Amino acid sequence: MLKTDRLAPLVGLAALAGALALLPARAAAPASEVYELDFDLIRGIAQATIVDQIDIPNIADWQEFWRFMQDALHAESVEDLADAYPGVQRALSYLQAMPEAKASVAWLRQRQDYCDVARQALALYPSVSKPAKQSAPPVGKIRLAPPRAPVAAPPAPHILQKRNAYLRSQDTWLKKLRGRLKPDDAANVIPQLKHVFAAEGVPPEWAWLAEVESSLNAQARSPVGAAGLFQFMPATAQRFGLSLAPQDERLAPAKSARAAAKYLRVLYGRFGSWPLVLAAYNAGEGRVSRALQKKSATTFDQIVDDLAVETQMYVPKVCATIKLREGVVAAELPPPKPAK
Secondary structure: OOOOOHOHHHHHHHHHHHHHHHHHOOOOOOOHHHHHHHHHHHHHHOOHHHHOOOOOOHHHHHHHHHHHHHHHHHHHHHHHHHHHHHHHHHHHHHOOHHHHHHHHHHHHHHHHHHHHHHHHHHHHHHOOOOOOOOOOOOOOOOOOOOOOOOOOOOOOOOHHHHHHHHHHHHHHHHHHOOOOOOOOOOHHHHHHHHHHHHHHOOHHHHHHHHHHOOOOOOOOEEOOEEEOOOEEEEHHHHHHOOOOOOOOOHHHHHHHHHHHHHHHHHHHHHOOOHHHHHHHHHHHHHHHHHHHHOOOOOOOHHHHOOHHHHHHHHHHHHHHHHHHHEEEOOOOOOOOOOOO
């Protein structure tokens, strides 16, 4: 058994391993090779006898965790997101120990909100039947992703309706976010972003979208390659004029804000309402268009059942954030105007 005073360097080691596993791989080599080389390097600079005496998440653990998170965010299962909450807490505890992992922390902390609200919904409106007991991980094993649970029977319709209403309610998100301090750089960053949005003819209040996407961390990155204040994927960034090399302009606040404002204007021109714009920003234009066509619908509320559970919560979360930060109803903001 290790003494407490010997654990600190190992926490840093685990955090570094986690940061490397969560950050996008370098283009010079396949991801798996980079992960293996980096983790071997970490182990090489540590005392092997110490590392071997404690079980910390390794690269495979982090990759399993990330795959589970992606599946949970993009699916329609509230249960999976709720199950992910403990692992997200553990992951953040490792990553927050390393300053080099701030970009990953900024991304993951915002997604923790979805896991927490999903957990609250299940606690408030549990299924009538008890869920199947999950197998516990081996003793001493630190696991970030939860064990795969058996497929449970769907809850009764009235329970499902109450859960969905809770997840999608702006009041739920106002309560969740009320009292949350603005990100540290908000006083400097938000006025700059608002100036860019206004110049592009987009209501400047939408600058707060960056808080929900990245915690206002311009260096934020997701494990699948989204980056910057507004979490642009490479293809979308290039579509709106951002270069990825020799410097990644997604990480430049003013340039990424201009691209985000242009994207919001395009989405509004296509969908005609701010809730649908937010849904498309999160889920993709194609998925929202297909859902609208499938149901001959014209509003977000009419297609919300066909969207991923993350998107179902993303729209009210963004609207609640703007309500708290600006005191306005986001859905009632005026349409974009021509750029100046």
